Amino acid sequence: MGKSLLDKVWERHSVRELESGQTQLFIGLHLVHEVTSPQAFAMIREAGLGVPFPDRTFATVDHIIPTDTQVRPLADGQAETMMSAIESNCREFGIRLFTPESGHQGIVHVIGPELGLTQPGMTIACGDSHTSTHGAFGAVAFGIGTSQVRDVLASQCLAIQRPKVRRVEVTGRLRPGVYAKDVILDVIRRLGVKGGVGFAYEYAGEVFDAMSMEERMTVCNMSIEGGARLGYVNPDRTTVEYLRGRSFSPTGDAFARAEAWWTSMASDPDASFDDRVSIDGGGIAPTVTWGINPGQAIGVDEKVPAAAAFAADERATVEDAYEYMGLAAGQAIAGTKIDVAFIGSCTNGRLSDLREAARVARLGRVKPGVKALVVPGSQAVARAAEAEGLHETFRAAGFEWRLPGCSMCLAMNPDKLSGRQVCASSSNRNFKGRQGSPSGRTLLMSPAMVAAAAIEGAVVDVRDFLSKAPA
């Protein structure tokens, strides 16, 4: 019987079996940001521990950093305190920190891959649930809490139980106007927000084979929204070519050795899985969430479903969602008025996302009364987008072009919804209050769909929108 990628990576990184039956797992890459790390550094200091592998941890600032101006000191005193804390913590323990001055700052899950830090066959941990993003490279990458950040700093290891593996196959070809975001929203809609608890998702099949690395990152990013702490795509030519020439990628003969090792970590053809599901990619439509969790999603041409269509134990959440969102069963989601449009985040803040959104932005202007933000995922994404003139495209269409950060995905910075505003968002969570207003409402969709919604002032099928456009 062959082995899955998870089997192989787990074996290579297992330091020992603990008395509890868990694995002491070596973490090859530890990523740190300003929100979940200060308490961990304090615990290290309090316990008199050190950081034995400082060169395997990299840090940046993304959650609290403003996107209008990043001039120090930051206007928000608490944000400035957090910024200063990560600077002094990294200095004290010898950890490399990518600040805005470095030119490499950005959302932690955007910069890891673009710098070539994220590589196949690695174990990667970060105090952030969207660490699953890095699984796009065939890494075993997952989010941890602050006490576990402390453990990784102190030992470069975690005490952890091996997850089961579910192979999620998406076959066929996606229709035009259907993006990676729609694929993952569709997967979560089918398997549920708790369907992945205890599992790693292995994404396989023609649809993922055909995807770019950035598209794979969008899919793996939202694994956690389906309950799976990690998700991965097996490394292939696309992965190897993406990594060639990146700052932290090996070069010359070392790259050839790396390539051989990376591809050897892919699941064997006869690997066994704890579960398998298959979805027809050709049947996926542009998808929008209508409720208060990412599984409450429908095709843009569908109507808000009736509570009776859900399992008995989901109906209370469905009723709660109708009330919170101000939507009723049977109502079309297309045509839902929006107040804010947000393009960015670790899910959809990369160059290809901005290109797709810009393609739509060229077709019109942001509807008066709608606030539309484009927030590149990193300084490198911003530079590349500006080199192509995308910032001018967005500005000409009435979008604001901002500085890199997490921005309105979780609103730990000045970018927030107010009151009951409705936001068309390319981010990952439509939880109650997620975007900074306790009564704010979020509709998740692809960046192209967000751009179309900004112009229409309402949810619209990006395919109709594109077809109405002059040739």
Next chain:
Amino acid sequence: MTDQAKKSALLPVTRVSGRPIPLPGNDIDTDRIIPARFMTAITFDGLGELAFRDARFGADGKPIEHPMNDPRFQAKGPRVAIVNKNFGCGSSREHAPQAMWRWGVQALVGESFADIFFGNCVAMGIPCVTASEADVTALQRAVEADPSQDLVVDLDAMTATRGGTSVPVSMPEGARTQLLRGTWDATRILVDALPKVRETADRLPYVGGFAR
């Protein structure tokens, strides 16, 4: 030093007894438990009173109907929360269990827990045990009817007991062992194996930059 830090490592968690509080609902996410805007701080101090802030208070600051605002569930001392499915989904923020801990929650009984939340609780020495849907909902109803009796979570017997009634509970064996043996604070154990950690690292070709 925080309460949490004062808890010594190798402190076994065998039995937690506390006033029960039902927190009903499936898929209660960590943004709900602690909204992100309260996380702009470099310590966990003061999070207790902010737990479930937006579910407990309206925009005008006035209390909304919520078990944590219910006068019947205000008894001081340790508490045991009774929750439903996929509790703690979403963000990895340890601020969520830290906020609950600081509000007094020392154990949770639920139908199921999100993976990262569960792991964070173990790392803090907070047991999250699961019971059947029927047992959890019956327990929530019983506590609603009479909040005055303590709920006891016993990790040795794997039961949750209130009054004379016990229900069976479960927990993954690894986490249970960590709690029972007091090794839930894993740092020292992991650090003890540093020589072996270095050997493992040396065997990984990427650690050496694929130089050989």
